[in-house]
Amino acid sequence: MPRKPRSDPKTRHKAIELRRESTPAESKLWSRIRNDQLGVTFRRHTCPGGRCQGHPVGIYIPDFCSPKAKLIIELDGSQHIEQGAYDEERTKYLESLGYKVIRFWNNDVMNNIDSVVLAIVHALEDETGKEQISP
Numbered sequence: 001m002p003r004k005p006r007s008d009p010k011t012r013h014k015a016i017e018l019r020r021e022s023t024p025a026e027s028k029l030w031s032r033i034r035n036d037q038l039g040v041t042f043r044r045h046t047c048p049g050g051r052c053q054g055h056p057v058g059i060y061i062p063d064f065c066s067p068k069a070k071l072i073i074e075l076d077g078s079q080h081i082e083q084g085a086y087d088e089e090r091t092k093y094l095e096s097l098g099y100k101v102i103r104f105w106n107n108d109v110m111n112n113i114d115s116v117v118l119a120i121v122h123a124l125e126d127e128t129g130k131e132q133i134s135p
Helices: 009-020 024-033 084-096 106-111 113-128
Strands: 064-066 071-076 100-105
Touching (some): 024 064, 024 071, 024 106, 024 113, 071 106, 084 100, 100 106, 106 113
Antiparallel strands (some): 064 071
């Protein structure tokens, strides 16, 4: 018997497109959190659970997600100034699934990456109750 698809094909294709067209801030942060550098696995532009499988989140595709740590990282550019209500709704939905959502401005990532990584480490410590990495 064929297995039921785990995600909407539209959502999956959008995630693939977002991975191909990462912003400079996304690429910079990804270089610092990929390959378990913080002691947990992060995935980029995926539905929590990975590759838009497992735990679909409807139309939402987080910038970065650690399913094990239940942490989502969102990077916000200038377009987010005008879409605060949308971001708030999105965050509430993701939190309702048990994820902690943290947000950073692209400018902070580009100009102060060490502080951003340190904030992520602190968020991981809050979620796990133990240190994941020393910066």
